[in-house]
Amino acid sequence: MVDSIGVAVIGAGMAGKAHAAAWRNAPSLFAPTLPPVRLVSVCDAYEPVAEESARRFGYERHDTDWRAVAAADDVDVVSVVVANHLHREVVEGLLDAGKHVLCEKPLSDSLEDARAMAEAARRAAGRGLVARTGFTYRRAPGLAAIAELVGDGTLGRVLHVSGRYWTDYGASPDVPTSWRFTGAPGTGALADVGSHLTYVAEFLAGPVVSVSGGTFTTAVTERPVAAGFALRGQDVPLTGERVAVENDDYATFSARFADGSVVGSLEVSRVATSHPNGLVVEVFCEHGAARWDQERPSEIGLALQADGSRTGGYRQVVLGPDHPYVAGGMAMDAPGVGWGQNQMFEYQARAFLDEVAGVADPLPRNATFDDGVHNMEVLDAVARSAADGGTAVTVPTSTVPTSTQEQDA
Ligand SMILES: NC(=O)c1ccc[n+]([C@@H]2O[C@H](COP(=O)([O-])OP(=O)(O)OC[C@H]3O[C@@H](n4cnc5c(N)ncnc54)[C@H](O)[C@@H]3O)[C@@H](O)[C@H]2O)c1
Numbered sequence: 585m586v587d588s589i590g591v592a593v594i595g596a597g598m599a600g601k602a603h604a605a606a607w608r609n610a611p612s613l614f615a616p617t618l619p620p621v622r623l624v625s626v627c628d629a630y631e632p633v634a635e636e637s638a639r640r641f642g643y644e645r646h647d648t649d650w651r652a653v654a655a656a657d658d659v660d661v662v663s664v665v666v667a668n669h670l671h672r673e674v675v676e677g678l679l680d681a682g683k684h685v686l687c688e689k690p691l692s693d694s695l696e697d698a699r700a701m702a703e704a705a706r707r708a709a710g711r712g713l714v715a716r717t718g719f720t721y722r723r724a725p726g727l728a729a730i731a732e733l734v735g736d737g738t739l740g741r742v743l744h745v746s747g748r749y750w751t752d753y754g755a756s757p758d759v760p761t762s763w764r765f766t767g768a769p770g771t772g773a774l775a776d777v778g779s780h781l782t783y784v785a786e787f788l789a790g791p792v793v794s795v796s797g798g799t800f801t802t803a804v805t806e807r808p809v810a811a812g813f814a815l816r817g818q819d820v821p822l823t824g825e826r827v828a829v830e831n832d833d834y835a836t837f838s839a840r841f842a843d844g845s846v847v848g849s850l851e852v853s854r855v856a857t858s859h860p861n862g863l864v865v866e867v868f869c870e871h872g873a874a875r876w877d878q879e880r881p882s883e884i885g886l887a888l889q890a891d892g893s894r895t896g897g898y899r900q901v902v903l904g905p906d907h908p909y910v911a912g913g914m915a916m917d918a919p920g921v922g923w924g925q926n927q928m929f930e931y932q933a934r935a936f937l938d939e940v941a942g943v944a945d946p947l948p949r950n951a952t953f954d955d956g957v958h959n960m961e962v963l964d965a966v967a968r969s970a971a972d973g974g975t976a977v978t979v980p981t982s983t984v985p986t987s988t989q990e991q992d993a
Contacts, residue, residue, distance in 0.1 A: 585941055588620040590658045594650045594674060595665035596628040596637035599688060599718075599929075603663040604641040606929035613913045613934045617943045624659050627652065630813045650674045654681035661940055663718075664688060667763035668775065672697040679708040679715060684940050686932070688718045690779040690963065691956030693771050698953075698960045705953040714939050716950035719783040719959070721863065723931035723947070725923075726876040726884045728908035729901075730867060731788055733874060733886070740870030742789040745839070745848030747865040749777040750856035754833055760810035760820060764854075765829045769800050770967030772831030778852040781863065782962050783951070785839065785848050788867050792839045792848075792962045796976040798969030800832035803855045837966045861925070873898075882922040909947060 591607040593600050604626055611618050627647035628634035638646035650666075653659055654677050664674050664687040671692045678685050685705075692698040705715035721727060733739040751773070753759065764776055786792055806826045814820040836851040856862065866875035872888040875898070885898045904919030905911035909931055914921060935947040951959075958979075965977040 585943070586619055586660070588622055589618070589660050589937060589940060590622040590624040590656075591661045591663075592625040592627060592643075592647075592653045592656070592659045593637075593663045593665060594627045594653060595663075595667075595688075596626050596633045597665070600626070600628065600663070600665035601637055601641070602926055602929040603665050603686075603718075603933070604637055604643065605926065606933035607661075607663070607937075608641050609930045610933035610937055612915065613930055614946045615912065618937055618941055621937060622658065625653055625656065633813070651677065654678050654683065660684060661686070661936065665718075668693040668771070669763065669767070672701050675701055675715070676704045679704050679713060682711070682713065684714040684936070686716050686718055686936050686950065687953075687956070689720075689783070689956065690775045690960055691717055691953060692960070693767055693775065695957070695960050695964050698957045702953040702957045714936065715953050716936055716939075717953060717956035717959075718929075718932060719780065719951045719955070720925070720928045720932055721780050721784050721878075722787060722951060723909065723928040723935070724876070724878075724881060725903050725907050725909045726881055727784060727787060727865070729884055729903060730874045730876060732908060734788060734867065734869060737871075738888070739867070739872050739874060741843070742841075742846055742867045742869050744846065744868040745785050745789045745841075745850075745865065746868075747781050747785050747848065748851045748853075748862065749781040749864075750851075750853045750859035750862040751777055752853075752855065752857050752859050754804060754854035755857040757804045757807065759807060760814050760822065761807040761827050761829070762810075762814060765807055765831065767831050768967070769831055769970060770835070770963055772800075772802070772829075772833060772835070773852045773854040774800070774832050774835040774963055774966060776852075776854065777863070778835055778850070778963060778966070779959055781850050781852055781865070782839075783955075783959055784863070784865050785850060786841075786959075786962075788865065789841045789843075789846055789848060791842045791958070792979055793842050793844075793981070794840045794976055794978045795837045795962065795965045795969050796840075797836065797838045797974045798966040798971075798977070799836050799974060800967075800970045801834045802829050802831070803833040805829055835966065835970070837969060839962075878925065881924055912946070 634646035863878035
């Protein structure tokens with residue numbers, strides 16, 4: 585085993601801070617089997633954010649150019665948490681420099697770049713490097729609990745999936761433009777939160793093989809331009825200029841899964857006022873149904889047909905040490921403690937560090953870059969469906985996900 589692992593984070597915006605905190609906390613989840621983890625650098629192109637985040641989360645230094653992280657001998661593992669269109673350049677540079685890389689979702693903003701990144705990851709794997717994608721909801725104990733109930737026959741085969749990821753970060757027309765509002769149709773809400781929702785739906789129901797009914801709308805067609813650095817949700821001075829919103833505020837589609845009788849309906853939005861982070865997924869199965877709601881992440885709803893109609897119906901199951909990932913994973917290791925989305929980043933970081941260090945692993949591996957390509961192929965099929973009036977589009981089978989169901993088997 586290596587003597588120690590040096591970590592760095594590139595991009596210290598909304599999700600970058602979650603990564604910075606996660607590397608710090610990951611070694612304290614579960615038994616202390618990891619070598620010492622050194623918190624080396626937080627890098628952000630905007631220096632005040634880099635400097636403050638490094639201090640806040642206890643990193644040794646900050647950088648403003650990702651190339652400094654790539655060149656640093658004391659860094660082994662790097663999170664890439666910048667805008668999607670920047671992922672490829674940074675990830676390939678880091679892999680070339682011999683770093684293990686955890687890259688945020690979606691893998692990129694174009695399929696071509698995502699496929700090139702997966703190829704780079706395959707080459708890097710030959711040099712012993714780990715490259716994974718941050719589908720953070722994969723780490724939600726509630727979703728893993730439902731997958732377990734499907735897999736062990738309690739719920740049985742999924743018949744129908746319904747999912748929505750409603751957010752409201754774009755609901756106000758006064759929210760300034762940013763990288764999230766530029767790019768081709770499908771790079772908006774669909775890529776941003778639809779990537780998560782699609783991954784979750786596949787985690788529960790298996791690979792999507794075709795989509796139909798793709799529909800996009802851009803509800804807010806122009807946005808103001810911020811004068812200077814603007815983090816999401818912060819009030820910033822504006823230039824007075826307004827620019828066009830290029831991509832989707834809302835997207836919906838139907839999915840058909842590899843088990844041809846299984847279908848799903850998925851809907852995403854960034855203009856759903858009063859739903860800041862509303863991921864809800866529900867599966868209807870042979871023997872019952874289950875649902876999970878991001879706003880109540882440490883419980884699931886469960887309905888079993890065997891309960892009959894007199895006393896049956898949805899019941900609340902409070903998650904605890906009897907459920908996946910929980911036992912031994914939290915400082916207060918007791919039922920009913922509860923947790924939130926930040927902890928999913930910690931599980932994700934822990935799984936990554938376990939893989940790099942080669943230690944026995946309490947958590948399944950993170951998604952591969954091939955999984956990230958497959959996810960983008962589904963989203964691309966939705967965009968093609970939308971461009972063609974909602975027609976059915978087949979998803980290529982070359983990169984069917986491997987790191988979810990198979991890893992849990
Ligand atoms: N897994 C999740 O739950 C989750 C949640 C939010 C965002 N994300 C993903 O994380 C990534 C970043 O999203 P965000 O919301 O944190 O974005 P953000 O805009 O809040 O932050 C991006 C940061 O990158 C910095 N930056 C820009 N160019 C840079 C460069 N060349 N080098 C270094 N830093 C640079 C910016 O200054 C900013 O601080 C995206 O891929 C997004 O999809 C994932």
